[in-house]
Amino acid sequence: MTTAQEFWESFYSERDQVWSGNPNPLLVREAADLTPGSALDLGCAEGGDAVWLASRGWRVLGVDVSQVALDRALRHAADAGVEISVERHDLKDTFPEGQYDLVSAQFLHSPVEEDGERNSILKRASEAVAPGGRLVVGGHASAPSWSEHHDYxxxxTKDVLDHLKLGDNWIIITDDVVERMLVGPDGQQExxxxxxxxxxxxY
Incomplete structure (x- = not known):
């Protein structure tokens, strides 16, 4: 059985850069107008979101299971002239300490994820939100036609809410489905x- 760290270290080691370096558009849509404070970026990968948040004045801790990805995130931040902190965690086993004004979990999907892992991670993410803070969860609704993971x-959002089991000290700000065009490996669009x-x- 391949562990999450083994899978993602291999994934990032195959290429010098995997992602565009741009922030996830869902996070930009939901956080662009927020007052900067402390932010926790779960599954930060190569740092696109973390660097964007830092450029807007947030104090950011980026977390990922892959040390290769974290090293790239630090280089991305240095190239952009901003500072971020990073920690390596396999979030099913360990979680960063403290509470944050913004906790972001963008596309926490993994082909080596075991049943219930994502739910428990998001529950822990909600516990890391400070009073007055927000949890932003972005996730795919389906796999593209060229994906190998159609059984995933x-x-x-209802599933996420059902597993979070939030109390009356929470309110829903956004519950939405967003459609965008993707370009596949052969240039196809859908x-x-x-x-x-x-x-x-x-509170």
């Missing part, structure tokens, strides 16, 4: 839907 279960959920902790 993509949870809806629409893909993403889910976005934002909840705010009141």
């Amino acid at each position: 279960y993509f949870p809806t 629409p893909r839907k993403d889910n976005v959920l934002v909840v705010k902790r009141l």
Whole structure:
């Protein structure tokens, strides 16, 4: 059985750069107008979101299971002239300490994920939100036609809320499905839907 760290270290080691370096559009849509504070970026990968947040004045801790990805995130931040902190965690086993004004979990999907892991990670993510802070969860609604992972279960926002079991000290800010065009490996284009959920902790 391949561990999450083994899978993602191999994934990032195959190329010098995997992602564009740009922030996820769902996070930009939901966080662009927020007052900067402390932010936790779960599954930060090569740092696109973390660097964008830092450029807007956030104090960012980026977390990933892959040390290769974290090293790239630090280089990305240095190239952009901003500072971020990083920590390596396999989030099913360990989680960063503290509470944050913004906790971002963008596309926490993994082909080596075991049943319930994502749910438990998102529950822990909600516990890391400071009073007055927000949890932003972005996720795919389905796999593109060229993907090998059509048997992967993509949870809806209702699924996420059901597993979070939030109390009356939370309110829902955004519960939405967003459609965008994707370009496949052979240049083909097709629409893909993403889910976005934002909840705010009141106290």
